[in-house]
Amino acid sequence: MHVPVRVGVIGCGNIFRQYATGMSRFPxxxxxxxxxxDAARAQVAAAEAGAAACSVDELLGRTDIEVVVNITPPTVHALVSEQVLAAGKHLYVEKPLADTTAAARGALDAARREGLLFGAAPDTFLGSAGQTARAAIDSGSIGEPVGATAFVTHSQAETWHPDPTFLFQPGGGPVLDMGPYYLTALVNCLGPVAAVYGTSRIGAPQRTVTAPGRLVDRIDVTVPTHTAATVTFANGVLATVMLSFDVWDHRLPFIEIYGTEGTLSLPNPNGYDGPVLLRRHGDPDWTELPPAVPPLARPDSEEQLLRGIGVADLAAALRTGSPQHATAGLAFHVLDALESITVSADTGAPVRLTSTCERPEPVDGTYGAAISLNTLEVHP
Ligand SMILES: NC(=O)c1ccc[n+]([C@@H]2O[C@H](COP(=O)([O-])OP(=O)(O)OC[C@H]3O[C@@H](n4cnc5c(N)ncnc54)[C@H](O)[C@@H]3O)[C@@H](O)[C@H]2O)c1
Structure with a gap:
């Protein structure tokens, strides 16, 4: 029997509860x-989660903590990640890996040098939808993939986040905030990105915050909020990608992949489960594919927003040596692709990527065999 992996969390903001509840599903x-x-926030979070509240230094000094989860804002991800690794802890960080690839490199190098595991969000591709789509592509159900579309529409953060300022500043915006879910889902299915071309603009230069209990009333927008991009994958697939915080209403799909023999339609990659639809040329209608791994929760339920599977994935790798899926290497490549879209939009020139990655191993039939020691407890 394995001893539970003891975890510390740095950052007790808006997403903290989704991590605390989400991780509690894994014994x-x-x-x-x-x-x-903000010590007061740590106190409140500690009381809610039944954990100890401490300073960052105290947390990093605790010898019983093996894994630290970094859920600070994107602009401090790199700094906090480097602190965690310098303390000799394994690390899992929220998306984006850092606000720039340059900032992310120090932590990647430190983890490699020190032999520490480094995982990163998003982990949603480990859910039933991502795994079903991946299996469908790999088994040739749409023939040879040719094209894809991905549409990031407005997450309307100013209506629910108490302080969404960071989402409208460099480090945020639809490209870095929501782009990781969509690009990671596509890389999981199609492999690494080779080149990108992008154009972008700011929609409204100021936004009104209407969230209940808001900490700010208005936001100055200093990052593009509408981006149109072409993404060329190394396997030759051409994807049309829109990343926007200006599209409030629409009738667009989330992600579709078009092959020589059919089309695959994927649900929202910000969740784990949902219908994956296939229509082969000549089929009278769409077919919902049976999930390749058991779903975690009802599609569109609040549970789709819980987090922690990527931490369990890392913990399993730590205890059993099983392959880690939500790795910082994958997140770095996705960040590189997204950053390159912004560089392309700024310069007007296409960008050929210098980074690459392996597609993560599919999760095998015992969903979370990757996380087997954790025996996921799914609450209906
Ligand atoms: N809010 C969401 O629904 C959501 C969903 C998925 C992912 N994320 C990601 O999670 C991360 C955090 O998002 P959030 O919405 O919780 O942000 P937030 O601003 O609500 O909370 C961040 C917390 O980090 C603390 N912090 C800042 N700098 C710190 C430092 N150097 N050391 C220790 N603590 C520090 C802040 O005081 C704050 O309490 C972001 O990367 C975001 O993209 C958020």
Whole structure:
């Protein structure tokens, strides 16, 4: 029997509860301490999660903590990640890996040098939808993939996040905030990106925040909020990608992949489960594919927003040596592709990527065999 992996969390903001609740589904993970530069927030989070509240230094100094989850804002991801690795802890960080690839490199190098595991969000591709789509592509159900579309529409953060400022500044915007879910889902299915071309603009230069309990009333927008991009995958697939915080209403799909023999339609990659639809040329209608791994929760339920599977994935790799899926290497390549879209939009020239990655291993039939020691407890 394995000893639970003891986890500390740095950053007790809006997403903290989704991590605390989400990780509590995995008996192999034990959240023991939380820290935040805002000590009051750490106190509240600690009381909610039944963990200890401490300073960042105290948390990093605790010898019982093996894995630290970094859920600070994107602009401090790299700094906090480097602190965690310097303390000799394994690390899991929220998306984006960092606000720039240059900032992300220090932590990647440190993890490699110190032999520490480094995982990164998003982990949603480990859910039944991502795994079903991947299996469908790999088994040739749409023939040879030729094209794809991905549409990131407005997450309307100013209506629900108490302080969404970081989402409208460099490090945020639809490209870095929501892009990782969509690009990671596509890389999981199609492999690495070779080149990108992008154009972008700011929609409204100021936004009104209407979230209940808001901490700010207005936001100055200093990052593009509408981006149109072409993404060329190394396997030759051409994807048309829109990333926008200006599209409030629409009738667009989330992600579709077009092959020589059919089309695959994927659900929202910000969740784990949902219908994956296939229509082969000549089929009278769409068919919903049976899930390749058991779903975690009802599609569109609040549970789709819980997080922690990627942490369990890392913990399993730590205890059993099983392959890690939601890796920082994958997240770095996705960040590189997204950053390159922005560079292309700024310069007007296409960008050929210098990074690449392996497609993550598919999760085998025992969903979370990757996370087997954690024996996922799914609440209906
Ligand atoms: N909010 C969501 O629904 C959501 C969903 C998925 C992913 N994420 C990602 O999770 C991360 C956090 O998002 P959030 O919405 O919780 O942000 P937030 O601003 O609500 O919370 C971030 C917390 O980090 C703390 N912090 C800042 N700098 C710190 C430092 N150096 N050391 C310790 N603590 C520090 C802040 O005081 C704050 O409490 C972001 O990367 C975001 O993209 C958020």
């Amino acid at each position: 192999g993970l034990e959240l023991v301490a939380v820290a935040d530069t």
